[in-house]
Amino acid sequence: MRILRPNPRRAGIGAALLSFLIWGFSPLYYRALDSTPALEILSHRVVWSLLFTLALILPMGQWPALSGVFRAPRLLLTLLPSALLLGVNWLAFIWAVNNGRALEASMGYFIFPIVMLLLGRWFLGERLNRAQQLAVALVVLGVLNLMVLQYRLPxxxxxxxxxxxxxxxxxxxxxxxxxxxLTVECLLLFPAAILYLAWLAEEGTLVFGSRGAALDLLLAASALVTALPLLLYNFATRRLRLGTVGLIQYLSPSCQFLLAVLLFGEPFTRPHLYTFLLIWGGLLLFSLDSHRRLRRELQAPPVR
Structure with a gap:
């Protein structure tokens, strides 16, 4: 009898696909909450995500690592600004989806890899080769195109x-x-989130608990929308090459793009088309260059 053994690569690809699909279709979740103000959704996301991650930390034996962060001031000082950036990012995405700007949100995640190239150049001293420079130029041209033709900054x-x-x-x-x-970041954001929810309750404008159990469950489910794809993503990165994960990551903004245009009916004008073509051209160059460099590294003889 043949025993089937689990294939780590296949499991990794499955986890990566599922994580990026969850992120890609998350606008559907936030659209279901469009009667709730974005700041309240964000606050619930912080509170419920904290409870969910703490529930995972304990059985996974990560409590020493969590408590160790609070004994390392330099590490905590790094996670404080990262928590603030994460909060702003979450709020901007929620607001965009519920205010007819999901298409623009997808654009943001398409150009994210190019932004990482620039940050690596400016802050880590990483050099850009010609293909990467051209990719950056195409993305910048795409953004400028939208600014010139639609008279607004995306x-x-x-x-x-x-x-x-x-x-x-x-x-x-x-x-x-x-x-x-993520648990530490949610802990750092928790005081502001819970105080805001308490203020809404005091003012009598808190949505949670006032519009039925279904909406309350949806708000609590923000923990799953936040933490589940992250866990799947981490599972995938331990089993796949980063180049493979890098290619699969475009699934997320692609799903958001299709939802915005085909389901939400957001306007997709000729300036949008030109802008996205320039951005996609830059991403294609970036991906081909990354794939070429990865193959070269894998084929290089080991250093003795």
């Missing part, structure tokens, strides 16, 4: 890309496992 896209870029840069410097890091 600030939601830039805010999402820049906050996530600086967040990733800070987390790269923080020697902490991602679940522990």
């Amino acid at each position: 600030w939601i896209a830039l805010l999402l890309a820049v906050t996530m870029g600086f967040y990733s840069l800070l987390r790269k410097q923080a020697a902490v496992e991602s679940l522990v890091g």
Whole structure:
């Protein structure tokens, strides 16, 4: 009898696909909450995510790592700004989806890898090769195109890309496992979130508990929307090459793009088309260059 053994790569691909699909279709979740103010949704996301991650930390034996963060002032000082950036990013995305700007939000996550290239160049001294420089130029041209033809700055896209870029840069410097890091970030945001919810309750404008159990359950489910894809993503990155994960990550903004245009009916004008074509061209160059460099590294003889 043949025993089937689990395939780590197949499991990793499955986890990566599921994580990016959850992120990609998350606008559907936030649209279901569009009767709730964005700031209240954000506050619930912080509170319920904290409870969920703490419930995972304890059985997974991560409590020493969590308590260790609070005994390391430098690490805590790194996670404080990362928590603020994460909060701004979450709020901007929620607001965008519920105010007819999901298309622009998808643009932000498309240009995020290019923002990371620039941050690596400016803050880590990483050099850009010609393909990367051209990719950056195409994305910049895409953003400028939308500014010139529509007379407005795509600030939601830039805010999402820049906050996530600086967040990733800070987390790269923080020697902490991602679940522990997310728990600490939620802990740091928790006082403001719970005080805001208490103020809403005092004012009689708190949505939670006033519009039925279904909406309350949806708000509590923000913990799953936040933590589950992150856990799946971490599972995937331990089993796949980063180049593979990098290619799969475009699934998330692609789903958001399709939802915005096909389901939400957001306007997709000719300037939008030109802008996205320039951005996609830059991403194609970036992806091909990353794939080429990864193959070269894998084919290089080991250093003895």
